[in-house]
Amino acid sequence: MAKTSARVRVPPKAKKDEIIEVKTLVSHEMESGVRKDSSGKIVPRNIINRFTAAFNGKVVFEAEWFPSVSANPYQSFFFKAQESGEFTFTWKDDQGQETTAKAKLEVA
Amino acid sequence: MISRREFVVAATAAASLATASGRSLAQVASSGKLTQDDLLRFDATGKVTLLHITDTHAQLNPVYFREPSVNLGVGETKGLPPHVTGAAFLDQFKIKPGSPQAYALTSEDFVALAKAYGRMGGFDRIAALVKAIRAERGDDNVLLLAGGDELQGSWTSLKTRGEDVLQALKALKLDAMVGHWEFTYGADRVKEIAEAGPFAFLAQNIRSLEWQEEVFPAAKVFERGGAKIAVIGQAYPRTPIANPRWMTPDWEFGLREDDLRRQVESARSGGADVVVLLSHNGFDVDRKLARRVKGLDVILTAHTHDAIPMAVEVDKTLLIASGSHGKFLSRLDLDVKDGRVAGYRFGLIPVFSDAIAPDAEMTKLVADARAPYAAELAREVGRTESVLYRRGNFNGTLDDVICQAMIEQRDVEIALSPAFRWGTSLLPGDPITFEAISNATAVTYPNCYRSAMTGKQFKDVLEDIADNIFNPDPYFQGGGDMVRLGGVGYAIDVAQPIGKRISNLTLLRSGAPIEADRSYTVAGWASVNQNVEGPPIWEVVERHVADRKTIKVEPNDAIKVTGA
Amino acid sequence: MMLFEQSRSRREAMRLAAISVAVAALTPRLAFAKPEDVKAEMDKLYGGKEMATGKLKLDMPEIAENGLVVPINIEVESPMTEADYVKSVSVFAEGNPFPRVLTYHFTPACGRAAASLRMRLAQTQNVIAVAETSTGQLYTAKSEVKVTIGGCGG
Numbered sequence: 001m002a003k004t005s006a007r008v009r010v011p012p013k014a015k016k017d018e019i020i021e022v023k024t025l026v027s028h029e030m031e032s033g034v035r036k037d038s039s040g041k042i043v044p045r046n047i048i049n050r051f052t053a054a055f056n057g058k059v060v061f062e063a064e065w066f067p068s069v070s071a072n073p074y075q076s077f078f079f080k081a082q083e084s085g086e087f088t089f090t091w092k093d094d095q096g097q098e099t100t101a102k103a104k105l106e107v108a
Numbered sequence: 109m110i111s112r113r114e115f116v117v118a119a120t121a122a123a124s125l126a127t128a129s130g131r132s133l134a135q136v137a138s139s140g141k142l143t144q145d146d147l148l149r150f151d152a153t154g155k156v157t158l159l160h161i162t163d164t165h166a167q168l169n170p171v172y173f174r175e176p177s178v179n180l181g182v183g184e185t186k187g188l189p190p191h192v193t194g195a196a197f198l199d200q201f202k203i204k205p206g207s208p209q210a211y212a213l214t215s216e217d218f219v220a221l222a223k224a225y226g227r228m229g230g231f232d233r234i235a236a237l238v239k240a241i242r243a244e245r246g247d248d249n250v251l252l253l254a255g256g257d258e259l260q261g262s263w264t265s266l267k268t269r270g271e272d273v274l275q276a277l278k279a280l281k282l283d284a285m286v287g288h289w290e291f292t293y294g295a296d297r298v299k300e301i302a303e304a305g306p307f308a309f310l311a312q313n314i315r316s317l318e319w320q321e322e323v324f325p326a327a328k329v330f331e332r333g334g335a336k337i338a339v340i341g342q343a344y345p346r347t348p349i350a351n352p353r354w355m356t357p358d359w360e361f362g363l364r365e366d367d368l369r370r371q372v373e374s375a376r377s378g379g380a381d382v383v384v385l386l387s388h389n390g391f392d393v394d395r396k397l398a399r400r401v402k403g404l405d406v407i408l409t410a411h412t413h414d415a416i417p418m419a420v421e422v423d424k425t426l427l428i429a430s431g432s433h434g435k436f437l438s439r440l441d442l443d444v445k446d447g448r449v450a451g452y453r454f455g456l457i458p459v460f461s462d463a464i465a466p467d468a469e470m471t472k473l474v475a476d477a478r479a480p481y482a483a484e485l486a487r488e489v490g491r492t493e494s495v496l497y498r499r500g501n502f503n504g505t506l507d508d509v510i511c512q513a514m515i516e517q518r519d520v521e522i523a524l525s526p527a528f529r530w531g532t533s534l535l536p537g538d539p540i541t542f543e544a545i546s547n548a549t550a551v552t553y554p555n556c557y558r559s560a561m562t563g564k565q566f567k568d569v570l571e572d573i574a575d576n577i578f579n580p581d582p583y584f585q586g587g588g589d590m591v592r593l594g595g596v597g598y599a600i601d602v603a604q605p606i607g608k609r610i611s612n613l614t615l616l617r618s619g620a621p622i623e624a625d626r627s628y629t630v631a632g633w634a635s636v637n638q639n640v641e642g643p644p645i646w647e648v649v650e651r652h653v654a655d656r657k658t659i660k661v662e663p664n665d666a667i668k669v670t671g672a
Numbered sequence: 673m674m675l676f677e678q679s680r681s682r683r684e685a686m687r688l689a690a691i692s693v694a695v696a697a698l699t700p701r702l703a704f705a706k707p708e709d710v711k712a713e714m715d716k717l718y719g720g721k722e723m724a725t726g727k728l729k730l731d732m733p734e735i736a737e738n739g740l741v742v743p744i745n746i747e748v749e750s751p752m753t754e755a756d757y758v759k760s761v762s763v764f765a766e767g768n769p770f771p772r773v774l775t776y777h778f779t780p781a782c783g784r785a786a787a788s789l790r791m792r793l794a795q796t797q798n799v800i801a802v803a804e805t806s807t808g809q810l811y812t813a814k815s816e817v818k819v820t821i822g823g824c825g826g
Contacts, residue, residue, distance in 0.1 A: 061776070062776070063789075064774060064776075066770055068773040068774075069773065069789065070740060070741045076788045077782060078782050078785075079782060080752075082781075
């Protein structure tokens with residue numbers, strides 16, 4: 001199974017009610033399932049089909065991805081800071097591989 | 109010392125060119141000799157002066173540059189400046205045929221007028237004008253801005269990776285610039301230039317591919333004439349398409365209208381009295397942008413090399429087009445009152461090299477920069493009997509020479525030469541020096557490849573490129589003029605959509621139609637791909653000119669244009 | 673007469689032939705979605721309900737710099753409160769092998785219904801987005817993106 005690694009950028013601190021931008025990157029070939037290899041055989045589809053962002057255990061943003069999403073997907077979204085806590089980001093691919101990353105946010 | 113040619117002019121160029129928008133250009137028409145004072149004569153207004161040079165393409169010395177005779181506008185730009193050329197241009201701006209302005213701004217009687225009025229531009233002449241204007245207005249009231257394509261286009265700039273021009277710009281006390289061809293020196297070099305200063309290198313529309321973060325400062329605020337002037341930079345948005353993307357692999361460009369709107373808002377909320385977009389979008393793109401992005405007082409346009417002798421007003425925005433190759437210096441005086449532009453006066457000052465006493469410091473700086481390459485530059489390869497130029501929507505005579513060189517030297521049926529807008533002109537009888545060849549070919553990806561293409565692939569390429577210039581929506585245009593072709597004739601209906609513009613493709617060698625399934629041998633240069641092999645194009649052209657000794661270009665009637 | 677050695681990669685020939693590099697990922701020989709396929713997919717998701725324009729902004733470059741990574745930015749005007757927020761945004765491509773590109777599920781905790789990612793574009797085509805609010809409103813927006821071999825660099 002291919003190795004994946006994820007990176008996230010979240011401002012470490014925010015004021016209450018401030019809307020912050022969360023940026024994420026994960027390494028994945030996002031094999032579309034329509035590409036042929038050098039022997040002419042279709043390479044089977046294996047993409048990350050779901051990205052989930054939770055804060056303090058509660059899902060705040062989710063994305064369903066299809067084969068048109070680029071390799072090494074970048075995803076950004078926004079979040080309204082209410083309380084200090086931790087983000088958990090999860091990427092799941094067709095083969096069931098799961099990648100996770102965490103980031104803390106301090107709300108003053 | 110230069111010889112101060114004295115020529116009789118029908119109208120003093122400065123007086124009529126440097127005329128505020130709205131005033132009749134025909135108001136001034138006294139005959140006399142053109143002097144530096146004439147060029148500098150200006151009815152000043154307000155306290156702020158913006159000076160703009162752009163697309164000098166590293167031409168440190170005065171040059172000949174023939175303006176286009178064909179510059180078609182499609183869709184909503186049809187018939188509007190800059191898509192007016194020749195006699196129609198003279199008519200629209202009430203310029204007398206044969207006058208210095210006619211020579212500077214159009215291709216009418218180019219050879220005769222070039223002989224009468226001489227070369228234009230040169231950094232020592234620009235420096236003399238800039239210094240005089242600074243002296244008149246006061247250093248603290250003048251902002252000097254460069255619109256990009258300053259560091260590329262000559263042999264010495266290629267060899268020094270733009271360092272020669274960089275030193276000249278610093279000596280001019282440039283305040284800020286933006287980029288396009290600068291990026292073909294690679295990301296590292298551009299970062300180095302931007303970080304070295306002292307002038308600002310601005311780009312609101314470049315982001316890191318990975319995290320979508322700013323790569324260069326988007327804007328800088330200057331205090332001039334008691335006003336806060338925010339200058340927002342806009343790099344050429346199509347750089348990674350028109351030029352090799354592998355040279356700036358980690359950056360993403362684009363127009364980024366929304367980001368620009370945010371920049372304007374942030375400049376205004378930061379207390380800016382005047383908001384200027386220092387742009388390399390190209391004139392048609394900026395005209396559209398001016399309608400869509402509110403709050404820009406001035407757009408200093410570039411890229412398309414247009415010289416327009418008045419400020420074009422679009423809603424509340426002034427569009428300035430300052431030409432190319434050092435031929436013009438734009439002066440825009442702004443009367444700033446209560447945090448807004450209350451009035452302005454504009455002049456497109458033609459840099460007639462023979463009328464201006466060069467600035468000695470700059471003359472020395474330029475001579476020193478060129479000295480290590482003097483022998484190469486001066487090497488005479490042949491002579492031309494024809495006027496050689498590139499600029500225009502379709503093949504110029506210089507392009508015909510380059511294409512013929514590729515056909516003969518690389519033994520191919522078809523030659524493709526990129527439709528760059530830069531490249532200096534030669535007059536009949538002029539020597540073709542290595543410098544003249546490099547002035548049209550000095551790029552960092554010069555390899556002249558030899559390849560094969562089917563007729564269908566070839567037509568698809570032409571359709572694609574034609575859409576990049578004749579798409580009726582300026583935002584969907586990219587690149588330069590129409591690719592130059594050797595060995596092939598075609599008809600083009602510019603009013604058609606993509607896929608339907610090109611017809612009657614003919615192999616000139618045999619007179620036979622280009623067949624979709626047949627393979628043809630093709631040579632070209634300046635491919636945007638990495639690791640392209642082949643000799644540098646200047647070698648190919650030099651061999652050709654050396655073989656021929658005398659170049660004579662027959663009129664090119666292989667391209668039939670309709671729909672304009 | 674051949675004065676110079678020449679060689680070129682197949683990739684170069686492909687690029688010269690105006691076949692965009694984007695196809696490397698999405699093989700052109702396979703059937704592309706058609707505008708009808710996108711419509712069918714949208715009908716499946718939204719039952720052919722009427723859609724308004726205006727509040728949904730789909731921001732994409734007019735011309736793709738690299739068909740493999742075309743930025744796509746979405747923003748919907750919404751108070752993003754428990755009572756009225758954007759539930760989902762889906763994106764469709766009219767000229768890729770598969771009509772559906774993505775679906776986002778927002779919550780009021782987002783504060784702002786906006787997101788960015790990068791997508792593949794096999795050829796010049798329309799990209800369409802549809803937003804659905806918690807109050808059952810549908811909004812749509814369309815962007816034409818050109819995939820080109822480019823010009824000649826002015």
